[in-house]
Structure formats: structure tokens, C-alpha cells
Amino acid sequence: MTAAYSLGSSQTYLELRDAVLTRQPLRVLYKGHYRDVCPHTLGLKNGKEKVLTFQFGGGSSSGLPAGGEWRCMFVSDVEAIEVIDADWHTDPQHSQPQTCVDAVDVETG
Numbered sequence: 001m002t003a004a005y006s007l008g009s010s011q012t013y014l015e016l017r018d019a020v021l022t023r024q025p026l027r028v029l030y031k032g033h034y035r036d037v038c039p040h041t042l043g044l045k046n047g048k049e050k051v052l053t054f055q056f057g058g059g060s061s062s063g064l065p066a067g068g069e070w071r072c073m074f075v076s077d078v079e080a081i082e083v084i085d086a087d088w089h090t091d092p093q094h095s096q097p098q099t100c101v102d103a104v105d106v107e108t109g
Helices: 011-022
Strands: 026-030 033-045 048-058 069-074 078-083 103-107
Touching: 011 026, 011 033, 011 048, 011 078, 011 103, 033 069
Parallel strands: none
Antiparallel strands: 026 033, 026 078, 033 048, 033 103, 048 069
């Protein structure tokens, strides 16, 4: 699904976009912590590029519950991206509609 706005052109945005489309787990550096994530939805929220991820490993200033947790990230704050060899993760109990991205560019099916 492609939204009616200009696609982000930063290298970070393009790498995240590819990972969403191919369901590729990533290790990202975000706000001082390396995090293992599966990006699910990418686009804009209030005009800013954001990505909804499911974090399944790595660090966080607020901690990470066993089994992982949904995390919404500003693309501009993602400092490094590395493709990792890991299984795809999501939350099978997820029942709430996402509010991280309001103008969706791409999302997993």
C-alpha cells in the first residue's frame, strides 16, 4: 500500500522500507541502544517519518519485557542498521490498531 506523499529518500528510510517488504529482522542503533527489531509499518506521523517495529532483543532505557514489545521509532533517530540472521517476530496477541503511523507507505501483510 503506497500513500499519496513523497517517499522518504534517506538511506535509512530506504533500508527500513526494504526490510518491511522482505520481512527482514534488523539490528538498529536507536537512542543509544542496539535493538533487534522486525519493522512492520513505515510512513509518516504528523509529517515525520516513523517506523513501527516489534523489538525482540537488545537494549532499551525502559527495559524489554520477555517475548518482546511493539516500539514506535522516529526514522531520523535511527543511527545504524544491520540486517541480522534471525526469525521474524511479531505479537500474536496484538489486537489494537496501530497509531504509530498515520500515513502508511508500506506494511507487512
